[in-house]
Amino acid sequence: MSNLQVSVYRYNPETDSAPYMQEFQVDTKGRDVMVLDVLHIMKEQDSGLAFRRSCREGVCGSDGMNMNGKNGLACITPLSDVVKNNKLVLRPLPGLPVIRDMVVDMGLFYKQYERIQPYLQNDTPPPAIERLQSPEERDKLDGLYECILCACCSTACPSFWWNPEKFVGPAGLLQSYRFLADSRDTATSERLSNLEDPFSVFRCRGIMNCVAVCPKGLNPTRAIGKIREMLLADAT
Amino acid sequence: MVTNITSFGRSGLSDWLMQRVSAVILAVYTVFIVAFLLFNPDLDYYAWSGLFNQTWMRIFSLLAFVALAAHAWIGLWTVTTDYLKSTRLRVGVQAVIILGIFVYLVWGIQILWGA
Numbered sequence: 001m002s003n004l005q006v007s008v009y010r011y012n013p014e015t016d017s018a019p020y021m022q023e024f025q026v027d028t029k030g031r032d033v034m035v036l037d038v039l040h041i042m043k044e045q046d047s048g049l050a051f052r053r054s055c056r057e058g059v060c061g062s063d064g065m066n067m068n069g070k071n072g073l074a075c076i077t078p079l080s081d082v083v084k085n086n087k088l089v090l091r092p093l094p095g096l097p098v099i100r101d102m103v104v105d106m107g108l109f110y111k112q113y114e115r116i117q118p119y120l121q122n123d124t125p126p127p128a129i130e131r132l133q134s135p136e137e138r139d140k141l142d143g144l145y146e147c148i149l150c151a152c153c154s155t156a157c158p159s160f161w162w163n164p165e166k167f168v169g170p171a172g173l174l175q176s177y178r179f180l181a182d183s184r185d186t187a188t189s190e191r192l193s194n195l196e197d198p199f200s201v202f203r204c205r206g207i208m209n210c211v212a213v214c215p216k217g218l219n220p221t222r223a224i225g226k227i228r229e230m231l232l233a234d235a236t
Numbered sequence: 237m238v239t240n241i242t243s244f245g246r247s248g249l250s251d252w253l254m255q256r257v258s259a260v261i262l263a264v265y266t267v268f269i270v271a272f273l274l275f276n277p278d279l280d281y282y283a284w285s286g287l288f289n290q291t292w293m294r295i296f297s298l299l300a301f302v303a304l305a306a307h308a309w310i311g312l313w314t315v316t317t318d319y320l321k322s323t324r325l326r327v328g329v330q331a332v333i334i335l336g337i338f339v340y341l342v343w344g345i346q347i348l349w350g351a
Contacts, residue, residue, distance in 0.1 A: 158318075159318075162318040163317070163318065196247055196248055196249045197239065197240060197248045198240055198243045198247070198248035198251055198314075198317075199248065199317075200248070201248060202248030202251065202252050203248075203314075228249075228252065232249065235249055
Protein backbone atom coordinates (compact mmCIF):
# COMPACT_ATOMS: atom_id res chain seq x y z
CA MET A 1 0.00 0.00 0.00
CA SER A 2 1.30 3.44 -0.91
CA ASN A 3 2.05 6.06 1.68
CA LEU A 4 -0.77 8.29 2.90
CA GLN A 5 -0.58 11.74 1.33
CA VAL A 6 -1.19 14.40 3.96
CA SER A 7 -1.55 18.10 3.26
CA VAL A 8 -1.18 20.29 6.34
CA TYR A 9 -1.90 23.98 6.88
CA ARG A 10 1.28 25.76 7.90
CA TYR A 11 1.62 29.32 9.10
CA ASN A 12 4.22 30.91 11.33
CA PRO A 13 3.39 34.62 11.55
CA GLU A 14 6.98 35.42 12.58
CA THR A 15 8.54 33.99 9.41
CA ASP A 16 5.76 33.39 6.83
CA SER A 17 4.12 36.21 4.90
CA ALA A 18 1.12 33.97 4.13
CA PRO A 19 -0.22 30.54 5.12
CA TYR A 20 0.62 27.60 2.84
CA MET A 21 -0.11 23.87 2.61
CA GLN A 22 2.79 21.48 3.26
CA GLU A 23 2.76 17.97 1.78
CA PHE A 24 3.78 14.93 3.80
CA GLN A 25 4.10 11.26 2.90
CA VAL A 26 3.16 9.19 5.94
CA ASP A 27 3.75 5.45 6.21
CA THR A 28 0.94 4.10 8.41
CA LYS A 29 2.23 0.52 7.91
CA GLY A 30 -1.25 -0.41 6.72
CA ARG A 31 -2.86 0.24 10.08
CA ASP A 32 -6.03 2.27 10.61
CA VAL A 33 -4.49 4.71 13.10
CA MET A 34 -6.01 7.92 14.43
CA VAL A 35 -5.37 11.26 12.75
CA LEU A 36 -3.46 12.39 15.86
CA ASP A 37 -1.02 9.49 15.34
CA VAL A 38 -0.45 10.73 11.80
CA LEU A 39 0.29 14.21 13.15
CA HIS A 40 2.90 12.73 15.51
CA ILE A 41 4.56 10.83 12.63
CA MET A 42 4.67 14.12 10.68
CA LYS A 43 6.16 15.91 13.67
CA GLU A 44 9.04 13.41 13.56
CA GLN A 45 9.63 14.49 9.94
CA ASP A 46 9.26 18.23 10.70
CA SER A 47 9.57 19.10 14.38
CA GLY A 48 8.35 22.66 13.70
CA LEU A 49 4.79 21.47 13.11
CA ALA A 50 2.58 22.94 15.85
CA PHE A 51 -0.70 21.43 17.07
CA ARG A 52 -2.51 21.07 20.38
CA ARG A 53 -3.14 17.72 22.03
CA SER A 54 -3.35 16.42 25.54
CA CYS A 55 -5.37 13.41 26.68
CA ARG A 56 -5.38 11.61 23.29
CA GLU A 57 -8.72 9.93 24.09
CA GLY A 58 -11.46 12.48 23.27
CA VAL A 59 -11.88 13.90 26.76
CA CYS A 60 -9.81 17.10 26.92
CA GLY A 61 -10.98 18.64 23.63
CA SER A 62 -7.55 20.05 22.72
CA ASP A 63 -7.07 18.61 19.24
CA GLY A 64 -10.20 19.83 17.47
CA MET A 65 -9.30 20.41 13.82
CA ASN A 66 -10.65 20.31 10.31
CA MET A 67 -9.95 16.94 8.68
CA ASN A 68 -10.84 16.61 4.98
CA GLY A 69 -13.35 19.42 5.43
CA LYS A 70 -15.05 18.20 8.59
CA ASN A 71 -14.33 19.31 12.15
CA GLY A 72 -13.57 16.68 14.75
CA LEU A 73 -11.10 15.49 17.35
CA ALA A 74 -7.94 14.10 15.74
CA CYS A 75 -7.36 11.67 18.61
CA ILE A 76 -10.63 9.73 18.17
CA THR A 77 -10.99 10.01 14.40
CA PRO A 78 -9.62 6.92 12.62
CA LEU A 79 -8.17 7.42 9.13
CA SER A 80 -10.87 5.12 7.72
CA ASP A 81 -13.48 7.71 8.76
CA VAL A 82 -11.98 10.65 6.88
CA VAL A 83 -9.40 9.60 4.28
CA LYS A 84 -10.60 9.53 0.67
CA ASN A 85 -8.40 8.43 -2.28
CA ASN A 86 -5.48 8.04 0.12
CA LYS A 87 -5.44 11.81 0.78
CA LEU A 88 -5.87 13.71 4.01
CA VAL A 89 -6.10 17.51 4.27
CA LEU A 90 -5.65 18.98 7.75
CA ARG A 91 -6.56 22.56 8.56
CA PRO A 92 -7.07 24.44 11.84
CA LEU A 93 -10.62 25.00 13.12
CA PRO A 94 -12.25 27.45 10.66
CA GLY A 95 -13.19 30.99 11.62
CA LEU A 96 -10.77 31.54 14.50
CA PRO A 97 -7.48 33.48 14.23
CA VAL A 98 -4.48 31.21 13.66
CA ILE A 99 -1.64 31.56 16.16
CA ARG A 100 0.60 29.06 14.41
CA ASP A 101 -0.03 26.07 12.10
CA MET A 102 -2.97 24.10 13.62
CA VAL A 103 -3.11 26.21 16.79
CA VAL A 104 -5.97 28.73 16.88
CA ASP A 105 -6.79 31.58 19.24
CA MET A 106 -9.86 30.38 21.19
CA GLY A 107 -10.40 33.80 22.82
CA LEU A 108 -13.67 34.61 21.05
CA PHE A 109 -15.02 31.13 21.77
CA TYR A 110 -14.27 31.44 25.50
CA LYS A 111 -15.62 34.99 25.60
CA GLN A 112 -19.00 33.74 24.40
CA TYR A 113 -18.84 30.86 26.89
CA GLU A 114 -18.14 33.34 29.71
CA ARG A 115 -21.08 35.50 28.59
CA ILE A 116 -23.69 32.83 29.37
CA GLN A 117 -22.42 32.65 32.99
CA PRO A 118 -21.57 28.94 33.05
CA TYR A 119 -22.02 28.36 36.76
CA LEU A 120 -24.93 27.63 39.09
CA GLN A 121 -26.59 30.74 40.51
CA ASN A 122 -28.91 30.34 43.46
CA ASP A 123 -30.08 33.19 45.71
CA THR A 124 -31.88 31.04 48.26
CA PRO A 125 -30.16 30.31 51.62
CA PRO A 126 -27.91 27.25 51.39
CA PRO A 127 -29.46 24.19 53.03
CA ALA A 128 -27.58 22.21 55.67
CA ILE A 129 -26.94 19.48 53.11
CA GLU A 130 -26.53 19.61 49.33
CA ARG A 131 -29.25 21.06 47.10
CA LEU A 132 -30.94 17.84 46.09
CA GLN A 133 -32.42 16.99 42.70
CA SER A 134 -34.95 14.32 41.86
CA PRO A 135 -33.76 11.71 39.33
CA GLU A 136 -36.14 13.29 36.78
CA GLU A 137 -34.60 16.76 37.31
CA ARG A 138 -31.12 15.29 36.96
CA ASP A 139 -32.15 13.52 33.73
CA LYS A 140 -32.75 16.91 32.11
CA LEU A 141 -29.01 17.61 32.22
CA ASP A 142 -28.11 14.52 30.19
CA GLY A 143 -26.90 15.48 26.74
CA LEU A 144 -25.88 18.92 28.03
CA TYR A 145 -23.19 18.56 30.69
CA GLU A 146 -21.02 16.21 28.58
CA CYS A 147 -19.68 19.06 26.40
CA ILE A 148 -15.87 19.28 26.50
CA LEU A 149 -15.64 22.75 24.84
CA CYS A 150 -13.52 21.52 21.93
CA ALA A 151 -15.09 24.23 19.69
CA CYS A 152 -15.70 21.80 16.79
CA CYS A 153 -19.38 22.86 16.66
CA SER A 154 -19.05 26.64 16.96
CA THR A 155 -16.27 26.74 14.34
CA ALA A 156 -18.45 24.70 11.94
CA CYS A 157 -21.25 27.27 12.27
CA PRO A 158 -21.51 30.02 9.60
CA SER A 159 -23.50 32.21 12.00
CA PHE A 160 -20.54 32.06 14.40
CA TRP A 161 -18.09 32.78 11.56
CA TRP A 162 -19.96 35.97 10.56
CA ASN A 163 -20.78 37.26 14.06
CA PRO A 164 -18.42 35.69 16.62
CA GLU A 165 -18.65 38.75 18.89
CA LYS A 166 -22.47 38.68 19.06
CA PHE A 167 -23.72 35.14 18.42
CA VAL A 168 -23.06 32.89 21.41
CA GLY A 169 -22.57 29.86 19.17
CA PRO A 170 -23.75 26.27 19.61
CA ALA A 171 -21.26 25.33 22.35
CA GLY A 172 -22.14 28.35 24.50
CA LEU A 173 -25.86 27.91 23.94
CA LEU A 174 -25.74 24.21 24.86
CA GLN A 175 -24.14 25.26 28.16
CA SER A 176 -26.60 28.11 28.53
CA TYR A 177 -29.47 25.62 28.35
CA ARG A 178 -27.61 23.30 30.73
CA PHE A 179 -28.03 26.01 33.44
CA LEU A 180 -31.50 27.10 32.32
CA ALA A 181 -32.63 23.48 32.68
CA ASP A 182 -31.01 22.97 36.06
CA SER A 183 -33.58 22.82 38.88
CA ARG A 184 -31.02 24.26 41.34
CA ASP A 185 -30.46 27.45 39.34
CA THR A 186 -32.67 30.45 40.22
CA ALA A 187 -31.32 32.99 37.71
CA THR A 188 -33.53 31.75 34.86
CA SER A 189 -35.24 35.05 34.04
CA GLU A 190 -31.96 37.03 34.15
CA ARG A 191 -30.34 34.44 31.89
CA LEU A 192 -33.25 34.61 29.44
CA SER A 193 -33.30 38.41 29.32
CA ASN A 194 -29.64 38.34 28.26
CA LEU A 195 -30.49 36.15 25.28
CA GLU A 196 -33.55 37.69 23.63
CA ASP A 197 -31.71 40.07 21.26
CA PRO A 198 -31.48 39.24 17.50
CA PHE A 199 -27.93 37.84 17.74
CA SER A 200 -27.17 35.84 20.90
CA VAL A 201 -29.59 32.95 20.22
CA PHE A 202 -31.64 33.96 17.21
CA ARG A 203 -28.75 34.14 14.75
CA CYS A 204 -28.99 30.33 14.72
CA ARG A 205 -30.61 29.32 11.44
CA GLY A 206 -30.91 25.67 12.41
CA ILE A 207 -28.61 24.22 9.74
CA MET A 208 -27.35 21.68 12.31
CA ASN A 209 -23.66 21.71 11.33
CA CYS A 210 -23.04 21.61 15.08
CA VAL A 211 -24.93 18.33 15.45
CA ALA A 212 -23.15 16.83 12.43
CA VAL A 213 -19.65 17.47 13.82
CA CYS A 214 -20.00 17.10 17.62
CA PRO A 215 -17.47 14.40 18.62
CA LYS A 216 -19.48 13.68 21.76
CA GLY A 217 -22.75 13.17 19.84
CA LEU A 218 -24.51 16.11 21.50
CA ASN A 219 -27.32 18.17 19.97
CA PRO A 220 -26.89 21.96 20.38
CA THR A 221 -29.70 22.67 17.88
CA ARG A 222 -32.17 20.92 20.18
CA ALA A 223 -30.91 22.97 23.16
CA ILE A 224 -31.28 26.19 21.13
CA GLY A 225 -34.88 25.18 20.31
CA LYS A 226 -35.53 24.66 24.03
CA ILE A 227 -34.09 28.11 24.83
CA ARG A 228 -36.42 29.64 22.20
CA GLU A 229 -39.37 27.82 23.76
CA MET A 230 -38.42 29.16 27.21
CA LEU A 231 -38.03 32.72 25.83
CA LEU A 232 -41.41 32.47 24.12
CA ALA A 233 -43.12 31.11 27.24
CA ASP A 234 -41.53 33.85 29.33
CA ALA A 235 -42.45 36.75 27.03
CA THR A 236 -45.94 35.99 25.72
CA MET B 237 -27.12 41.67 25.76
CA VAL B 238 -26.49 42.81 22.20
CA THR B 239 -28.35 45.99 21.27
CA ASN B 240 -29.78 46.84 17.87
CA ILE B 241 -31.92 49.59 16.39
CA THR B 242 -32.57 48.64 12.77
CA SER B 243 -34.07 45.17 13.25
CA PHE B 244 -37.83 44.91 12.66
CA GLY B 245 -39.05 44.48 16.26
CA ARG B 246 -35.87 45.50 18.17
CA SER B 247 -35.96 42.03 19.70
CA GLY B 248 -34.71 38.71 18.40
CA LEU B 249 -37.62 36.89 19.98
CA SER B 250 -40.24 39.16 18.41
CA ASP B 251 -38.50 39.04 15.00
CA TRP B 252 -38.27 35.26 15.19
CA LEU B 253 -41.96 34.91 16.07
CA MET B 254 -42.99 37.42 13.39
CA GLN B 255 -40.90 35.57 10.80
CA ARG B 256 -42.75 32.34 11.54
CA VAL B 257 -46.25 33.85 11.73
CA SER B 258 -45.72 35.79 8.48
CA ALA B 259 -44.40 32.62 6.81
CA VAL B 260 -47.63 30.78 7.68
CA ILE B 261 -49.76 33.67 6.33
CA LEU B 262 -47.74 33.77 3.10
CA ALA B 263 -47.97 30.00 2.70
CA VAL B 264 -51.79 30.05 3.13
CA TYR B 265 -52.11 32.98 0.69
CA THR B 266 -49.89 31.26 -1.90
CA VAL B 267 -51.86 28.01 -1.65
CA PHE B 268 -55.12 29.97 -2.04
CA ILE B 269 -53.96 31.90 -5.13
CA VAL B 270 -52.51 28.78 -6.80
CA ALA B 271 -55.72 26.84 -6.06
CA PHE B 272 -57.83 29.71 -7.45
CA LEU B 273 -55.79 29.72 -10.67
CA LEU B 274 -56.02 25.93 -10.98
CA PHE B 275 -59.80 25.86 -10.44
CA ASN B 276 -60.33 28.70 -12.94
CA PRO B 277 -58.45 27.60 -16.06
CA ASP B 278 -60.41 30.03 -18.28
CA LEU B 279 -59.72 32.99 -16.02
CA ASP B 280 -60.75 36.36 -17.46
CA TYR B 281 -60.50 39.94 -16.20
CA TYR B 282 -64.00 39.93 -14.68
CA ALA B 283 -63.42 36.83 -12.55
CA TRP B 284 -60.04 38.15 -11.34
CA SER B 285 -61.41 41.62 -10.68
CA GLY B 286 -64.49 40.14 -9.00
CA LEU B 287 -62.30 38.20 -6.61
CA PHE B 288 -60.38 41.30 -5.58
CA ASN B 289 -63.54 43.44 -5.29
CA GLN B 290 -64.62 41.48 -2.26
CA THR B 291 -63.71 42.94 1.12
CA TRP B 292 -62.50 39.63 2.61
CA MET B 293 -60.09 39.17 -0.33
CA ARG B 294 -58.75 42.70 0.14
CA ILE B 295 -58.23 42.06 3.85
CA PHE B 296 -56.58 38.70 3.08
CA SER B 297 -54.34 40.31 0.43
CA LEU B 298 -53.38 43.25 2.65
CA LEU B 299 -52.56 40.77 5.42
CA ALA B 300 -50.31 38.90 2.99
CA PHE B 301 -48.64 42.16 1.84
CA VAL B 302 -47.93 43.25 5.42
CA ALA B 303 -46.65 39.74 6.22
CA LEU B 304 -44.39 39.89 3.14
CA ALA B 305 -43.08 43.32 4.18
CA ALA B 306 -42.25 42.14 7.71
CA HIS B 307 -40.82 38.84 6.44
CA ALA B 308 -38.59 40.60 3.90
CA TRP B 309 -37.39 43.19 6.42
CA ILE B 310 -36.42 40.58 9.02
CA GLY B 311 -34.79 38.26 6.48
CA LEU B 312 -32.84 40.91 4.58
CA TRP B 313 -31.81 42.68 7.80
CA THR B 314 -30.28 39.37 8.91
CA VAL B 315 -28.45 39.03 5.59
CA THR B 316 -27.01 42.57 5.87
CA THR B 317 -25.80 42.00 9.44
CA ASP B 318 -24.16 38.72 8.37
CA TYR B 319 -22.33 39.89 5.29
CA LEU B 320 -21.92 43.70 5.31
CA LYS B 321 -19.21 44.53 7.82
CA SER B 322 -18.81 48.22 6.93
CA THR B 323 -21.27 50.18 9.09
CA ARG B 324 -21.81 52.89 6.48
CA LEU B 325 -22.56 50.36 3.75
CA ARG B 326 -24.76 48.22 6.04
CA VAL B 327 -26.92 51.12 7.26
CA GLY B 328 -27.18 52.43 3.69
CA VAL B 329 -28.32 49.07 2.31
CA GLN B 330 -30.75 48.62 5.22
CA ALA B 331 -32.24 52.06 4.48
CA VAL B 332 -32.67 51.18 0.79
CA ILE B 333 -34.31 47.85 1.69
CA ILE B 334 -36.74 49.45 4.16
CA LEU B 335 -37.59 52.23 1.69
CA GLY B 336 -38.18 49.65 -1.06
CA ILE B 337 -40.44 47.59 1.21
CA PHE B 338 -42.40 50.72 2.15
CA VAL B 339 -42.88 51.69 -1.51
CA TYR B 340 -44.06 48.19 -2.45
CA LEU B 341 -46.47 48.14 0.49
CA VAL B 342 -48.10 51.48 -0.40
CA TRP B 343 -48.18 50.47 -4.08
CA GLY B 344 -49.88 47.18 -3.12
CA ILE B 345 -52.53 49.01 -1.09
CA GLN B 346 -53.13 51.38 -4.02
CA ILE B 347 -53.63 48.43 -6.39
CA LEU B 348 -56.00 46.69 -3.97
CA TRP B 349 -58.27 49.71 -3.43
CA GLY B 350 -57.46 51.73 -6.54
CA ALA B 351 -59.08 49.79 -9.33
